[in-house]
Amino acid sequence: MGDQVALISGGSRGLGAAIARRCLRAGYVVATFSRSTAPFVDEQRDKDPAGARFYWAPVDGHDAGALKRFVDAVSERWGGVDAVVNNAAVGRFGAFPLMRLQDIDETLQLNLRANLVLTRVCVPSMVSRGGGCILNISSVNAIRGNAGVATYSATKAGLDGFTRALARELGPSNIRVNSLAPGYFQSEMVAGLTDRQTRTLVRSTPLGRLGTADEIADAAIFLLSPAAGFITGQTLVVDGGLTC
């Protein structure tokens, strides 16, 4: 059997890049896309100019045809996909009654529709190949109510529902489907918080600090691995105890 193929949406920066880096270290070959390149992508392409173990392409998640062409290109290159990580997301925060309809649409399109479409185009070949693994990156905001993140929360809770239903449907085909719900970790999204908001979050977290992208990525690798072989349909919360 060749190397396992992990396809990660939005793997050029932040948590997606951390998961991609961990996957490469764990021996996966990695395919990822984003709208534009980033230092992580450039670094990997410098190390692996032939694209033997890392493949990136510019894809806009709004474009279902482009998602399909990306999956076809990965299948052509490496014979199929073993693991899909639905990580791509956008955060449009603010008071819901004041939110622009365009921002609601953008959040629904990228955080929910794009991930469902990507899964839809990958699953038939996973069924045909006899198994696989799907990991949806959710959020603690899918589990606890917080002001200012209503649309974002709706999309992440939607992904959790998708996870449970799809796990039921695809279990008989040896495809596991799980969600990973990160709490607050050092990232571009958290960088937008005020110092006071950050201090409040840290005080509310039993472990007394924000997480790191690598800690979240470690949990992702666990859920993708054979060590999680009997886990499906679950949401693993990795939040330093924030929601306990």
Added chain:
Amino acid sequence: MLNGKPTDGEIEQTIRLAIADVLRRRGHEVPPFDEDALLVETGLTSLDLAALIARLEQRWKIDPFLEAVPITEVRTVADLCRAYRDFINST
């Protein structure tokens, strides 16, 4: 996309062989079936149908069910053949 369109007969023959192959890989006997047979009567489950569509996509590089045809409209072998035939002829 397709390199040279298959004929209607080739489409039907490929689909029949693919159904039989999917069933055999699952350890099922392949019952005799004609084109009016319900897919469920051949022993195919909905997930087998997904595997079948993946296999046909590998062959023809198309998936008519992604946008053009609701899978719920496909109940018989003939329906499946028609979905591929119509899609191929429309491209």
